[in-house]
Amino acid sequence: MKKLVLLLFSFSIFSLASAQTKISGKVTDGKAALPGVSIFIKDSYDGTTSNADGTYSFETTEKGEITVIATMVGFNKFEQKETANGTPIVLNINMKEQVSELKAVTINAGSFDAGDKKRATVLTPLDIVTTAGSAGDVSGALKTLPGTQQIGNQEGLFVRGGEGRETQTFIDGMLVRNPYNSSVPDIAQRGKFSPFLFKGTSFSSGGYSSLYGQGMSSALILESKDFPDRTETNFSLSDVFLGIGHNHYWEPKKLSMGFNLGYSNLQPYYGLIKQTGASFSKMPDDLTLDYNLRKKWGKSMIKFYGYGNNSHLGINRKDVINNTNSFGLQNNFAYGILTVNTLLSGTWSVNNGISYSYNLDKINIASVSDKGSLLNKADIHSQANFAQVRTVFTKYVSLLSTLRFGAEFQNDLERVKYTNQLLPYNKTNEYTDNYAAVFAEGEIYFSNRLAAKPGVRYEYSSIINKMNVAPRLSVAYKLNNTTQLSLAYGEFYQKPDRSYLLYKTSLGYEKATHYVVNYQRIANDRVLRLEAFYKKYQNLMLVQTTPGYPLLYSDSTNGGRGYAQGVELFFRDKKSLKNCDYWVSYSYLDTKRHSARYPKEGYGNFPDMIQPSYAATHVANIVFKQFFPKYMFGYGITYNYSSGWHYFNPYNASYSEDVTPDYHALGMNFNYLTRIKNAFTVFVVGVSNITGANPVYGYNYYAPGTKYEIHPIAKRFYFVGCFMSFGVDRRQQNVDDSLK
């Protein structure tokens, strides 16, 4: 009996001793120690977590063949078989990083992305509206980013030596014709679309994707929102604007619909605050209505957005010889876009889109001398009907790598009817262009560190009866966890502007070739970007002029050329100062062109190439915002600087001497968030040009020595507004949190 007990006892001792096998070692990611890794034996309770120095140690009671597993978020699972027999096991583990969206390099040379995607986020919709001086306009806020010019007398984004027309706007992949309110001489117009329509904004200042075309300089790619967050009704009231909107979301039906109706009129404002810049014969007014529908249908997401507006404006300006020049504009615009995004199978999806836009500008111009005699009177009806269909297939090759290809077709009717009331004389010029493109692009992640995006685009335009093939390539390499280097190259073609095509069609594409190098460091809510670029322009439109003779567009050729090169800096910091967010951007630009209306060779001392009037050498912006969560009060300050613009002085033979004074603009806004009964309410007060500087965008000439400054109509603008939203509003949770 005793023997047996002894035997049993010794047996249990033995089993105890043999049951414990110590496993220890160190976990690394190949280089550095990796803490927090879970190391355990498969199908057992035995395991531990690695320490701050990567070391670990635990004991197991398992015997025989065991499988040691190590797991960690963001890393591939590690598995190794070992034999447990009581002898300590030393196992050093090397964890391999997973190729993942979080860790992977981003292909971003030339582009600024904004949206919900947390990485590489530069500007969100809320950033746009709270940027002082942007006046809630998408392009207004983008003008605080590097690469753009502070042009105040023409609409559009002037990017890296390019004209405004060289930047194209895309909504859900579809090109938008007339994205800005119609041009008025020497006055920049706002974009038509509200920043709150979009969940993502990607602004490319060069080297953009082959999915897009017909913009020689830049692409503004806007991605519309999916379902609204909830049902809500909005009212807005300001010194220039009145608006009402409602969005309804039937969540179980996966259906949403909404509309916004807005009316703006400057009558009360200009009645109160007299303007010296110009007198209005018809106060600017604008009536807009938009409608949206979202429906999830099986594996498809259907989105429709319709927009229409009707605006009027009449302006009188006296010139130096006391003639009164009047300009009247009535604009009708209608736009509709329908997109269907369908998941075909696990790895395939297809995006189909169709859009149509109609734009009619009824312009009347007249010139009356100081003695009352009518010198000129004419009507111009300018019309554009633009239709587009587009299909893009996406194949998800692996977790991140994708292949996209597709085709698009555009039908564009452009018509200008000119009627001179005095002569009388009338003429209609019009053309129809059928444009087709096919494109393909791969986004290939070789690892978390290295990615490439090669692409190619083929285009054909019937009006000029020419095709082109444009290759594009971007490569990005991650130097370490916070820094990366990217390169981009691409060829970008654009059809001649309609002002040429209306008079001559035997023309070719204008072409720009981009080379971009980008360095980016993102760490702790701070972003630093440095970018250098070189851009070569070929086959630009050129009309040679001789002073004293009328300009003939029918003489235009593709004989123009030019270049642009420069360096840019962007720094944003949300961290260093509490409740503050600021960014600084600087652009240096060296650009010259021989294009557009260029004097005939041998005229005066005109150089071979000149710096265009819309391209300033130095541009800098400082945007600062602070929010006091305790008082729900915030303010923002924006300072824009631009060195002078070169301008054309027909009476100075040596062109380059004529440069406007430097441009400074200091704007400020204040906002206060509160709750009035059930409505979330925001009060906003904004003031532009606080210092009362006299911004000069250029000069118009009438006679030697008599130049006329081009400056904003309202030297300083005050904005006072109130926005109310009933129903629990999206801004509720976030305005505060976003500024934390």
Added chain:
Amino acid sequence: MKKIVLLFTAFLFSTALFAQSERYMAAMNKFVAQLDTARTKDDFQKLANQFELIASKEQNQWLPYYYAAFCNASLVYQSDKDLIDVLCDKADAMISKADSLQPNNAEIYVIRARICSARIMVNPMSRGAKFGKQSGEWLEKAKTIDPSCPRIALTEGTGKFYTPKMFGGGKDKAKPILEDAAKKFEVFKPASTIHPHWGSRECNWMLGQCNKE
């Protein structure tokens, strides 16, 4: 002698049978107790690993999955912004397993609500409304099952506590809800030592903050 041998074999046999559940209880007791004092990221990471390990072994028990989800969701508040969604996805997968093993459980819905709240942190601006709403819906669902569960009121009060006054939150609004939670905590009796009983520490801290003002 025979008796002893029989007894011994019976003992051996029963240990073999019960060892598993004993080990389970022992491990759970140990780590649930550790959870009561867990504060740092490392604490939660270690516990998350341990509960996941137990869960992988005890695939019919809902509590390891529940605690693994809870630890991952708690880790969010001390983690890199980039990791929030990964951790929340993991927590979601864990709590879904718990939910399938133990359907209609208020405690599980509380965790679901907390995961939704955690996801807001990635980008409060664009996510606040969507996930804030979802979080509220899970809490409502939990209330219909077990209104006496103090962690429902606690989670609701926490939301109010961190929401600014003008958005319908604030300490004034949070206080009565947290007081209600505190009352429920006083009378709350967990089904066992390893069943959910966390939260009173958090509740008392917030109430202290409310009373300061």
